[in-house]
Amino acid sequence: MSTQTPASTTSSGTASSTESVIELSGIDFGYTSTPVVEDISLRIDPGEYVAVVGPNGSGKSTLMKLMLGLLRPDEGDARLFGEPSRQFDDGERIGYVAQHASASKEMPITVREVVKMGRFPHVGFDRLIDDDQTVIDAVREDPLCTSRGALDAVFGRLSSEDWDIVDRALDTVGMTAFANRRVTQLSGGQRQRAFIARALASEADLLVLDEPTVGVDIESVEAFYDLLDALNRDGITVLLIEHDLGAVTEHAERVICLNREIYFDGSASEFVESDALARAFGTTANLLGGSR
Numbered sequence: 001m002s003t004q005t006p007a008s009t010t011s012s013g014t015a016s017s018t019e020s021v022i023e024l025s026g027i028d029f030g031y032t033s034t035p036v037v038e039d040i041s042l043r044i045d046p047g048e049y050v051a052v053v054g055p056n057g058s059g060k061s062t063l064m065k066l067m068l069g070l071l072r073p074d075e076g077d078a079r080l081f082g083e084p085s086r087q088f089d090d091g092e093r094i095g096y097v098a099q100h101a102s103a104s105k106e107m108p109i110t111v112r113e114v115v116k117m118g119r120f121p122h123v124g125f126d127r128l129i130d131d132d133q134t135v136i137d138a139v140r141e142d143p144l145c146t147s148r149g150a151l152d153a154v155f156g157r158l159s160s161e162d163w164d165i166v167d168r169a170l171d172t173v174g175m176t177a178f179a180n181r182r183v184t185q186l187s188g189g190q191r192q193r194a195f196i197a198r199a200l201a202s203e204a205d206l207l208v209l210d211e212p213t214v215g216v217d218i219e220s221v222e223a224f225y226d227l228l229d230a231l232n233r234d235g236i237t238v239l240l241i242e243h244d245l246g247a248v249t250e251h252a253e254r255v256i257c258l259n260r261e262i263y264f265d266g267s268a269s270e271f272v273e274s275d276a277l278a279r280a281f282g283t284t285a286n287l288l289g290g291s292r
């Protein structure tokens with residue numbers, strides 16, 4: 001099983017002395033005694049645009065959770081921005097956009113409110129202390145701010161600078177016109193843009209997206225990838241799990257092909273030329289129709 005890029009180099013093959021965004025060394029993990037990922041070593045540097053591909057059940061989401069410190073490896077070391085991933089607590093540096101991004105169905109929350117949530121880590125408890133007992137009580141009772149009262153309490157603490165950042169994030173993703181619309185009334189593509197805007201408002205350095213365009217119509221998918229390309233050009237590191245291999249090879253610079261082990265780690269163009277696809281997916285995969 002050969003990988004194309006050694007763990008200590010970037011996709012372009014040059015050694016890097018910058019702080020890595022993600023670094024995995026010798027990672028093994030299984031939910032049971034059966035290994036789900038094995039002997040994974042890789043490094044992702046600031047500004048990279050990396051896609052993780054692989055068949056269903058190949059361990060992509062598990063690998064992402066290990067990278068983000070949501071799972072503890074059985075063996076090996078996982079680091080986020082140079083710190084052990086399990087101890088990393090600088091959450092605003094990471095923007096996460098899940099598959100089928102959704103907001104609480106019970107809550108009539110608007111796009112602007114979703115984006116404002118990106119400012120929560122920046123509001124910080126120090127801005128609440130000794131000031132307004134109602135706010136402190138609301139957040140203490142409902143730390144995740146799922147109730148209207150808690151949300152309003154925290155929103156009330158945002159500064160005009162926070163508001164400007166929210167407006168800029170909405171503008172960047174082209175959602176200003178939808179700012180006051182409830183997220184439950186958006187198309188899949190619009191909803192994903194709202195969640196990207198939330199990540200931008202939190203001033204994330206790393207954007208992690210887990211199959212973000214599932215269920216999104218074709219034109220919106222194109223526009224969505226154009227947005228990701230633009231954000232990456234602006235310096236945001238993009239880590240994408242994607243089943244649409246055509247989109248991956250068109251947009252990502254680096255492809256990591258996984259099926260329990262890493263079958264390929266290198267540039268998108270080398271991936272297209274390699275036999276990794278057939279080895280990892282079997283013969284049914286092709287770059288035009290996606291993997292499923």
Ligand SMILES: Nc1ncnc2c1ncn2[C@@H]1O[C@H](COP(=O)(O)OP(=O)(O)OP(=O)(O)O)[C@@H](O)[C@H]1O
Pocket residue numbers: 031032036054055056057058059060061062063
């Ligand atoms: N919480 C869990 N407990 C036990 N097994 C799990 C759990 N989550 C995933 N698995 C198993 O681990 C393996 C890898 O799953 P994972 O979700 O990481 O794959 P994936 O490549 O993201 O799949 P897909 O493309 O279908 O989303 C699968 O066999 C899956 O059934």
